[in-house]
Amino acid sequence: MAAKLLEVSGLEVQFDTSSGPVRAVRGVSFDIAEGEVLALVGESGCGKSTTALSILRLVPRPGEITGGRIVFDGVNLLDLDECSMTQYRGKQISMIFQNPLVALNPVYRSGFQVQEAVMLDKVPPDRAWRAALNVLKQVRLPDPEDRARSYPHELSGGMRQRVMIGMMISRFPRLLIADEPTTALDVTIQAQILDLLDDLRHEKRMSLLIITHDLGVVADIADRVGVMYAGALVETGDVTEVFEKPLHPYTQLLLKALPRGPKNELRLESIPGGVPNLSNLPPGCPFHPRCQRRLDICSKVEPETLEIHPGRTVRCHLVGGESFWKR
Amino acid sequence: MEALVELERVKKHFVIRDGILGRRRRFVHAVDDVSLSIVRGETFGIVGESGSGKTTIARIIPRLVNVTSGSVKFSGIDICRASGRELMLARRRMGIVFQDPASSLNPRVTVAASIQRPLQLAGLPAKEARDRVREVAELVNLGTEVLDKFPHELSGGQQQRASIARAIVLRPEFVILDEPTSALDVSVQAQVLNLLLDLQQRFSLTYLFISHNLPVVRYLCDRIAVMYLGKLVELASTGVLYREPLHPYSLALLMAAPPPDPKMRNRRRFILTGDPPSLTNPPQGCRLHPRCQFAVERCRVEEPELRDYGSGHLAACHRIGDLDLGFAM
Numbered sequence: 001m002a003a004k005l006l007e008v009s010g011l012e013v014q015f016d017t018s019s020g021p022v023r024a025v026r027g028v029s030f031d032i033a034e035g036e037v038l039a040l041v042g043e044s045g046c047g048k049s050t051t052a053l054s055i056l057r058l059v060p061r062p063g064e065i066t067g068g069r070i071v072f073d074g075v076n077l078l079d080l081d082e083c084s085m086t087q088y089r090g091k092q093i094s095m096i097f098q099n100p101l102v103a104l105n106p107v108y109r110s111g112f113q114v115q116e117a118v119m120l121d122k123v124p125p126d127r128a129w130r131a132a133l134n135v136l137k138q139v140r141l142p143d144p145e146d147r148a149r150s151y152p153h154e155l156s157g158g159m160r161q162r163v164m165i166g167m168m169i170s171r172f173p174r175l176l177i178a179d180e181p182t183t184a185l186d187v188t189i190q191a192q193i194l195d196l197l198d199d200l201r202h203e204k205r206m207s208l209l210i211i212t213h214d215l216g217v218v219a220d221i222a223d224r225v226g227v228m229y230a231g232a233l234v235e236t237g238d239v240t241e242v243f244e245k246p247l248h249p250y251t252q253l254l255l256k257a258l259p260r261g262p263k264n265e266l267r268l269e270s271i272p273g274g275v276p277n278l279s280n281l282p283p284g285c286p287f288h289p290r291c292q293r294r295l296d297i298c299s300k301v302e303p304e305t306l307e308i309h310p311g312r313t314v315r316c317h318l319v320g321g322e323s324f325w326k327r
Numbered sequence: 328m329e330a331l332v333e334l335e336r337v338k339k340h341f342v343i344r345d346g347i348l349g350r351r352r353r354f355v356h357a358v359d360d361v362s363l364s365i366v367r368g369e370t371f372g373i374v375g376e377s378g379s380g381k382t383t384i385a386r387i388i389p390r391l392v393n394v395t396s397g398s399v400k401f402s403g404i405d406i407c408r409a410s411g412r413e414l415m416l417a418r419r420r421m422g423i424v425f426q427d428p429a430s431s432l433n434p435r436v437t438v439a440a441s442i443q444r445p446l447q448l449a450g451l452p453a454k455e456a457r458d459r460v461r462e463v464a465e466l467v468n469l470g471t472e473v474l475d476k477f478p479h480e481l482s483g484g485q486q487q488r489a490s491i492a493r494a495i496v497l498r499p500e501f502v503i504l505d506e507p508t509s510a511l512d513v514s515v516q517a518q519v520l521n522l523l524l525d526l527q528q529r530f531s532l533t534y535l536f537i538s539h540n541l542p543v544v545r546y547l548c549d550r551i552a553v554m555y556l557g558k559l560v561e562l563a564s565t566g567v568l569y570r571e572p573l574h575p576y577s578l579a580l581l582m583a584a585p586p587p588d589p590k591m592r593n594r595r596r597f598i599l600t601g602d603p604p605s606l607t608n609p610p611q612g613c614r615l616h617p618r619c620q621f622a623v624e625r626c627r628v629e630e631p632e633l634r635d636y637g638s639g640h641l642a643a644c645h646r647i648g649d650l651d652l653g654f655a656m
Contacts, residue, residue: 043512043513043514044483044512142601156602156603157602158602159602186376186377186539186603187376187539187541187580187583187584188376188579188580188583188598188599188603189602190583190584191582191583191584191585191596191598192598192599192600194585195598213512213513215513215587216584216585216586216587217585218587219585219586219587219588219589219591219592220585220589220592221585222589239589240589240590243587243588243589253514254513254514255587257513257514257516257517258513258517258542258587259517259520259542259543259545259546259547260542260546260586260587261545261546262545262546262565262566263524263546263547267521267524268517268520268521268546269517270514270517270518270521271514271515271517271518272518274482274483274484274485274512274514274515275482275512275514275515290514
C-alpha cells in the first residue's frame with residue numbers, strides 16, 4: 001500500500017455567526033495516498049468545500065478550524081506558523097476553483113499569471129516564461145503562444161479552466177485539490193477537463209482531492225470516495241464498493257435518485273425533505289428525519305464512525321449493530 | 328397527433344452594438360431557422376450547451392421576445408401576429424417555470440401572493456383565488472404553513488415547487504420548463520421530477536422541457552431536439568436518439584456526461600475537441616465542423632439541411648450515409 005500523503009483526522013470547523021456558532025465540519029477524518037484520487041461528494045452545505053479549504057488553512061472568516069489534525073507528509077499543518085504554511089500553499093498543495101473567471105486576475109495576461117507562479121520558485125523571468133508556455137502546452141491549451149498573451153476574458157470557459165490548472169500544476173504540487181472543477185463548464189468541455197485531470201495525475205504522480213456534487217464525476221475519476229452529509233463524513237470506501245454496495249441509507253437513496261433511463265422503466269426514488277440547516281441540526285443522526293429506515297436510537301444518539309475494513313467506513317446505527325452482522 | 332405548438336423557420340437575431348458610440352453592429356444568431364412542433368400530451372425536450380438557443384426558444388413561444396422572422400403557432404393561434412387580447416388569452420393557457428427559483432419569485436411578497444397573482448390578473452374574485460392557491464399548493468406538496476412565508480425563508484426545493492404552483496394555477500395546457508432542476512440538489516431534483524410526472528398525468532399537460540442535463544432529459548422526455556449554436560441538428564424520439572444517434576454532436580452530448588457507475592469508466596468515448604465558437608461569428612458551412620472529427624471539405628462550405636431519416640427522425644449532417652454512430656447506451 002502506498003504511503004499516506006495526507007491524513008485528516010477529527011477535523012472540526014466552526015463559523016461564529018450572529019445566531020451562534022455553526023459547526024460546518026464535524027469530526028471529518030480521511031486520508032489520501034500518494035497518487036490516489038479521493039472524491040468528497042455531497043449536496044450543498046454539507047461542508048465539502050470547507051473541508052477542502054481547511055487543508056490549505058484558507059477557511060474564510062468568521063470560520064475557524066477548532067479541532068483535529070491535518071498531517072501532510074508527516075507535518076501537522078495546523079501547527080505551522082503562517083510563514084511556513086506559505087511554503088505549502090501552491091508549492092506542495094494547490095487548489096483549482098469552480099469558477100476560473102473569478103479565480104484568475106482579469107488585468108493580467110493568462111501567460112503572465114502562470115509565469116508569476118513559476119517565478120515564486122526563484123526561477124528567472126525568461127526561463128519562467130518558457131516553463132509557463134510548456135505547462136500551457138501540457139494542459140492542452142490550443143495555440144499556447146497566442147493564448148498566453150490573452151486576458152482571461154478573451155478565453156472561453158474551458159480555456160480559462162486549463163490556464164488555471166496550468167498555473168496550479170506549474171510548481172509540481174504533490175496534492176491538487178479541485179473544488180467542483182467542471183461545474184461551471186458545458187458537458188462536452190467537462191469531459192475534456194476530466195480527461196486532462198486524469199492524465200496529469202498519472203503523468204505527474206499527483207494525488208488528487210476532488211470536491212463535487214456530481215456522482216458521475218466521482219464514478220469517472222475517483223479511486224476512493226467520501227460521502228458527506230451535514231458536515232460529517234457518513235461513508236467512505238473504494239469507489240466501486242460504495243457505488244455497488246452503499247451502506248449508508250443516504251448514499252443508497254442518492255444513487256437511486258439519479259435518473260438512469262426513461263421514465264417508464266423506473267420511477268426515481270426521492271428523499272423526502274431537504275438538506276438540514278447546519279445552525280439547527282436535528283438531534284441524533286442528522287439524516288434521521290429523512291431516513292425511511294430510522295430506528296428509535298437514531299433521533300437520540302449520533303452514530304459513531306465504524307470501520308468495516310481498512311478504508312471502508314460508515315456512520316449509521318443500522319450498520320454495526322447485532323442485526324447488521326446477522327443479516 | 329395534434330400539434331399544440333408549431334414553430335416554422337423561426338429566427339431570432341439579437342443586435343450587439345460596439346465600437347465607438349456603438350456604431351458597429353453585430354448580430355447574434357441565437358435561433359437560426361428552427362422548425363419544430365410539439366404534440367399535445369407529450370414532453371418535448373430541447374438539449375444543448377450554453378449559447379445553443381434553447382432558452383430563447385422557450386421565450387419565443389409565449390412571445391416574451393419577438394421573433395426576427397418565421398411563425399409561431401400555439402393551438403392554431405398565430406402568436407407573432409396576435410393582438411394584445413388574443414395574446415393575453417393564449418398566454419393564460421401556458422405556464423413557465425424558470426431555472427432559478429430564488430430570482431423568479433418576487434422577494435417582497437409572500438409565496439401565496441406570488442401564486443395568486445396570475446389568478447388576480449385573470450380577474451378571479453379574491454376568495455376563489457385564495458381557495459385555488461391552497462388547492463394548488465397541496466398539489467405540489469407545499470405545506471400551507473409555507474404559503475405565508477417569503478421566498479427567502481424557503482429551501483430551494485420549496486421555492487421551485489412554489490414556481491411550479493404558480494405556473495399551473497391557471498390550469499394551463501402547456502408548461503414550459505426551463506432548466507427547472509439545475510439549481511437543485513440531487514435528492515431534491517428527484518422530488519421535483521416525480522412531481523412534474525404526476526402533474527402531467529393528472530392534468531394531461533404538454534411539457535417543453537429545456538435542459539443541459541442529459542440523464543434528466545432522457546428520463547422525462549418523449550422526444551428530444553438537439554441544438555447547437557442556434558441550429559436544430561437532430562430531432563428524434565428519446566429511445567431512437569439513444570439507440571441510433573445520427574449527428575456527431577448528439578453522440579458527443581449523449582456520451583459526455585459520465586454515468587454514475589465506476590464500471591463504465593472504460594466505456595467507449597467520443598469527445599469533441601475545442602470549444603464552441605462565438606455566436607456572433609459562427610463557422611461557415613456546418614457549424615460543428617471545426618470540432619468534428621468526421622468533417623470533410625463539403626462540411627466547411629455547405630450548410631447541411633435537416634432531413635427526415637424515417638418516422639420523424641430528423642438530422643442535419645452531410646456524413647450520415649457514411650458514418651455509423653449507433654451504439655447501445
